[in-house]
Amino acid sequence: MKKPVKKPVLWVVVAALAVGTIACNKEQASEPESSPAVSTAPQSASAKKSALTKVTVTETEMAIKLSPTTVPAGPVEFVVSNKGKVPHEFVLLRTDLPLDKLPTKTGGKLDEKNKQLKAIAEVDEDDLKKGATKPLKVILSKGRYVVICNVDNHFEQGMKAALTVQ
Ligand SMILES: [Cu+2]
Structure with missing residues (x-):
């Protein structure tokens, strides 16, 4: 009857492999990421208080109407x-x-x-049932924006509008 032969050599090899693998992973992880150039546009924080601009938004099947469609930078309701x-x-x-x-x-x-696209703000459809009116205040910096409704295929059917902040 043979005695079971211990193979310490094998364990050394396995251990070496494991270390090698970890080292490789580490190398991969430390590769410099291609920075996605996240530019957070500074909010127009003017020293003097800018007045609140009101924008009336009317949603119907299937359109969104903004009034006005151009507003100054600052607080918008x-x-x-x-x-x-x-x-x-x-x-x-x-x-x-x-x-x-x-x-x-x-x-x-x-x-x-x-x-x-960069999401700025939203009024959920649960808060905007037939006949409902909801106010929403945001601070907007200069740029181009869009307002859309993404319920079902409303967007494709025309529920979109452009807003310019200057
Ligand atoms: Cu809609």
Whole structure:
């Protein structure tokens, strides 16, 4: 009957491999990341208090109307009314893309996760049922924005509007 032969050599090899693997992983992890150039635009924090600008937002099937469509930088209050028959929502995004070039995904929705869009504020459809009015205050810096409704395929059907902050 043979005695079981111990193989300490094997363990050394395994240990060496393990160390090697860890070292490799470490090297990979420490590779410099390609910085995604996150530019947080400074809010226009002027010393003097800028006046609150009101924007009336009227949502219907299937349109969003802003009044006015150009506002000065600073505090803006959107007064969002659903004058339609079904729930809508109010999604404010910052983007340099023109209104007819916004990224979509299947189902007629705007692709809100697209890197060229930056979510700013939102009034959920639960708060914007038929006949509801919701105020929403935000501080906006200079730039181009869009307001859309992403309920079902409302976006594709025309629920989008451009806003310029100057
Ligand atoms: Cu809608």
